[in-house]
Amino acid sequence: MKKIHLLPEDVARKIAAGEVVERPVSVVKELVENALDAGAADIRIELADGGKRLIKVQDDGAGMDREDAALCFRRHSTSKISREEDLEKIATLGFRGEALASIAAVSRLTLRTFDGTGDRGTMIEREGERLVAVTDIAFPRGTTVEVRDLFFNLPARRKFLRSGSSELGPVAKYVTQAALGAPGVRFSLVHGTRETIACPPVATLRERVFQLFGKKMVDGLMDVAAEEGPARLEGLASLPLAGRGDKSVQYFFVNGRPVKDRILLAALNQAYAGILERGRSPEAFLFLRIPYEEVDVNVHPAKAEVRFKETQLVFRLVLRAVGEGASRGRTIKEVAPGPGQAAAGPKVGESGPFYQASALKFGPDGAGVSGEGFHRPVSPFMGPAAGGAGDFPRTDAPASSGPVVLGQYANTYIVAAAGDDLLVIDQHNAHERVLFEKFREIDRLKLWPRKALLIPPVVELAPSAAAGLDENAGLLEELGFRIEAMGGRSYALKEYPDVFKEEEARTILLGLLDEAGGRPAEDRRERMIATMACKAAVKAGEPLAREKMAYLVEELFKTSQPALCPHGRPVVVRIEKPVIDKGLGRKA
Ligand SMILES: Nc1ncnc2c1ncn2[C@@H]1O[C@H](COP(=O)(O)OP(=O)(O)OP(=O)(O)O)[C@@H](O)[C@H]1O
Ligand SMILES: [Mg+2]
Structure with a gap:
């Protein structure tokens, strides 16, 4: 008996959509990335009920003409790459030509856009797979996408969405990340009537961190940088003896793309071993610039993971950047209270009877009398x-x-x-x-x-x-x-x-x-x-x-x-x- 058959097109599309769109934050992420790719200077995100009722992303980027607007919902339609070789050097956040198709397949979506040519913009309304209307509108240059009733046609998926306020947390976290990646862009996140993020454009990462996390965090950060050939790492990270009790403030960007990466994480932890008290974790905002050929971003549909060709290089850059920053930072922090004081005090372990301290196994050379050694x-x-x-x-x-x-x-x-x-x-x-x-x-x-x-x-x-x-x-x-x-x-x-x-x-x-x-x-x-x-x-x-x-x-x-x-x-x-x-x- 014949058991295998092809799935109907719309079922297949819903399955594919599920890979890209998991919850409101995935929609926000895709729309914000599109806005950034379009060169926006001002991105405004609005949610109702944690995004379950409405997600609206408004940008002042390049916009689309009528023809492109009609095409952008087709699966595998993209303006960002065109040939296989392009996959080797992806400079934009998007490239799969899938996001809008996927979002549209599982929501009621309205797109308004104008690219500044001609005299009218375009409004496209869709409902799931169905095109409802295409209308001429007067609209400023840029694009606004409204996504209503996420998963209205996939009740099984909708059931898995959490309460509005729980869905908001990840969105705020993502927008924070996006805003860190582009300090020159204005970001605003509004939930219901409350503006939870408001970041006017600034010139430096430090100012952006200040906007998002406040003065205390900024005061605990040092500048870090290291270079090797064409690769460069820079950013901000915890001063020696600072840091925090959890790992919640560790942001990595590779060629402008926010990523979660095992290698970077491991390198960061190793770089801070012995610089922070046991149990403390560093805060980090690290930006890696690396030739596009050196990194594969096409690893996962959500594009949050990358693969490095030369992992050792990445490791070295992080260790060097933090290590050099810390040795500069330490001279400033020497007067700070805490375990560092032991290190800065009388030169214990250098000479005299105290040298015997090495016999007490404080450290291989007696130097471990400072912070970490004492705790160990x-x-x-x-x-x-x-x-x-x-x-x-x-x-x-x-x-x-x-x-x-x-x-x-x-x-x-x-x-x-x-x-x-x-x-x-x-x-x-x-x-x-x-x-x-x-x-x-x-x-x-x-x-x-x-x-x-x-x-x-x-x-x-x-x-x-x-x-x-x-x-x-x-x-x-x-x-x-x-x-x-x-x-x-x-x-x-x-x-x-x-x-x-x-x-x-x-x-x-x-x-x-x-x-x-x-x-x-x-x-x-x-x-x-x-x-x-x-x-x-x-x-x-x-x-x-x-x-x-x-x-x-x-x-x-x-x-x-x-x-x-x-x-x-x-x-x-x-x-x-x-x-x-x-x-x-x-x-x-
Ligand atoms: N906010 C926007 N402003 C201008 N053009 C846009 C905007 N959003 C989408 N587009 C256009 O629509 C195309 C399709 O967008 P979509 O997000 O589906 O795919 P993508 O960004 O190319 O790739 P990915 O699926 O990886 O996000 C884009 O390539 C871009 O040309
Ligand atoms: Mg996209």
Whole structure:
């Protein structure tokens, strides 16, 4: 019996469309890329209900004449390449001639366009596969595409769309990315009546980052650049000792195209090993220019992945750019508090009896006494790999027999004696652990004390944070934060948990929103509490009175896991007496 038959044309087209158009953000991406390819200087994106009801992208680019406008919905129709050889050197964002065909196949679409020749523009209305009308219109030069009721004719697909506010998050993130890639272009994203992104054209990447992420982020970034032959990498990346607790701010562009790339990511991580504290990730905005033949962009329908011919070259460029930037950055940051202070302090490990420190395995040459080396758990020190909380003085022992605080080192570490051993305790990580467990208990009992503010401070949010807020308003409320929208991206902080100072509460809120995106709900609550603990904890570099240190150490060993902070960083390094004895050439 004959079982195989050709699919009807329209079914085949819907299947193909699904490869390009997955959700509202894919439509926005394709339309914005078309606008950029058309040389637009001003791109305005409007959504209703997270794009499910309407996605409208308006540009002032080259536009199309009547003939092209009629052709642009045909599959494999493009003005961007024409021969096979062209695939070897793609300079535009689009080239497959598929996007408009795919979007039109699964929505009700209206295109308005004018290329400035003749005296009339063109309006084309379509509904799924059907052409509804072609009309003469008066229209300024440029193109506007309206996409309504995405997947109206594919109910199975439409069911998979999330709530409007959840679909908005990825769109805001994409527009942020596109805006970073083209600082000279004006971008605006409007959801309903609220403008979530508004970026007038600027001259530099740094100004664009400022527009999108604010001053604090810009202050933590250094310029990076490296060149090799015709390839060049440049951009901005975290200063040494800066960075953040997550990987959410890492943007890569290859020949102007935003990409997700394993090689670039791996190179970035490697470049920052030892420059940032353990558990911190760099912020990065990296632009690679490379001859078109050196990179294949035709890997995936969404064009977000690329393949490099010479991956080693790419790796080297990232390592060099960051490495050189960091060595410049370090001299500036030397005065900064935190682990860096240890590095900048007296020349530990260079000469004299301290040189023996290398015997203590701080690092291969004793140089590791700075930041990373101090954190790294080395057996027999405490760390995630070592014995765990059980190695610590029993928590049920009376406090007086617990560790005895000897003093503070580098304004960052508490040095204590526990029996025969020496403990070096990271004051920030320790406090974070203590607060985390307290906060978790408060949260479990739903006992957050709330403080209402008569004159609520107004916070200005980055677009993705604003989207995160919409999505997490309920959770934040339970954690004691009541926030009210003030229009635009301004929000008033009406109430906050009465365990913080007002100024802290603001910073904490911003930290929470940073943290919010893209995690499963169970994980999110825990992470948020960890963030609250982190932001409220004493910082590295803060001098502490002895009583405070004693209290902190006592509380630390009452927690369930004194060896790790809630983000997984080690809290304590334990140095056993025999190791010290041996280092000093004394027989125990
Ligand atoms: N905003 C726009 N302004 C001017 N011309 C446009 C615009 N959008 C689309 N076009 C024209 O329509 C053609 C088809 O667009 P479409 O997005 O379907 O394909 P593409 O951009 O060539 O390739 P891809 O499928 O990779 O995006 C484009 O090649 C371009 O000539
Ligand atoms: Mg396109």
